[in-house]
Amino acid sequence: MNSIELIRLALDLPNNWEVKDIEFLGDDSQSLHITTCYTRKDKFVNENGTEIEICNFIDRSFRYKNLFQLTCYIHCSVPQILDEDDNIRQVKTPWSHY
Template sequence: MMNSKEIFGIALGLEPPWEIQEVEFKEQGENNIELHIRIGFEQGSKFRDPQGNLCKVHDTIERSWQHLHFFQHRCFIHCKVPRIIHRDGKVRQVAVPWSRSGSGFTLLFEAFAMALIEGEMPVNKAARLLGIYPQRLWNIFGYWISIAYSNDDPSGIRYLGIDETSAKKGHDYVSIAADLEAGRVIHVVGGKDKTTIHSIKTYLRSKHVKPEQIEQACMDMSPAY
């Protein structure tokens, strides 16, 4: 029969040399219990640098991440993350498999957070459900949107649409470029003057879109456009 450490290790998808070292429920006030999981690594373990070289552990640094709720309890993961000496002599922190670099959340937590937003749940409501401040949820959203944006490939566009819309009350506008054939937004830039058109043009060129491949363009007859 598996013990609790083995069960949580499977739930977190851990593989050697990573292992669950401690599982503890902590009372944080009346009717408020948190689950804290400590992850470690086998003594004598070596970790690979970006070039694939196995390196001994130089030292460790304490890190914590918020994870998805286990049962009805908020869950936090703690780990003394190893640092190794690379071939260039610099000491760098090892990448952990459960979180991206610089994040205070696990990848599964961020995936669930993005699923809530994609399901059109308001950010404030989603943040309450996750037990975090709305700004932290916006930070998660901004990171993954930037990744998706940088990996986007609009190089097959033939029909380009450009229009402006009000970003908020007053005269604060953003201009939107869309692939009319695919029915999706490909670029957004602040403003609605000629500099926005130059920005859209520069972006499309950076994505290897040639002017001659645009068969049709739909936009306002504004002098700026």
């Protein structure tokens, strides 16, 4: 198992999300920076399995819980969709429940 697979399991990412890069930054490499992406560029599949058209992506960084005793940050281009009222909203990321 390589480090990207290990991080993917630790984050419990669904199939449409993938880990693109892992970096150790800071003094003595004390923080873990994970770059993820949503793999589909046209449709977002919500928790009900409904496909919703993606209108754009927004770059975001999230402070995640510590992994392997390291401060952890997740960097991602998060999909934005039109809701039922035609308002643009950011989708809920898989790690947002922490």
